[in-house]
Amino acid sequence: MEGSQQRTSTGYHVAVAVLLVLILTAVTLIVSMAVRPAQQSAIAEVSTDQQPTRCHPAVPGSVCFDNVIHNAGAAAANFLCNVSSTAAGQAAFTAGTSSSTMVYLQAGNVVTVQSVVTPAGGATGVGPPLVTCADIRS
Secondary structure (H helix, E strand, O other): OOOOOOOOOHHHHHHHHHHHHHHHHHHHHHHHHHOOOOOOOOOEEEEEOOOOEOOOOOOOOOEEEEEEEEEOOOOOEEEEEEEEOEOOEOEEOOOOOOOEEEEEEOOOOEEEEEEEEEEOOOOOOOOOOEEEEEEEOO
């Protein structure tokens, strides 16, 4: 029996083929996880008009400013926008109003949010408020 060759079975070939497919699948999954696209970000750009505007609706004794919020990012997002007075004009917010607001914007969209500012005490020269917006990830 020196010259006889041992013949491989069909089961052996099937097992090798399955093993190769599993290895190829594992390599493909690892590569796809390594090069997956990064999560798109949302960026809020806020600009506030330096000139008072007409209040909608009219608020006696108050000054209003338009704040333009633009989502300059690549993804839609909920932005929490905080409004605070600046050193240019000491101010307080009208009772019952909020100093922050939630804004939902698709990528590239713009919204105008009006801030109502009431002069505090005998303050004169009320200036525009400071508005900052941050992306809230749910």
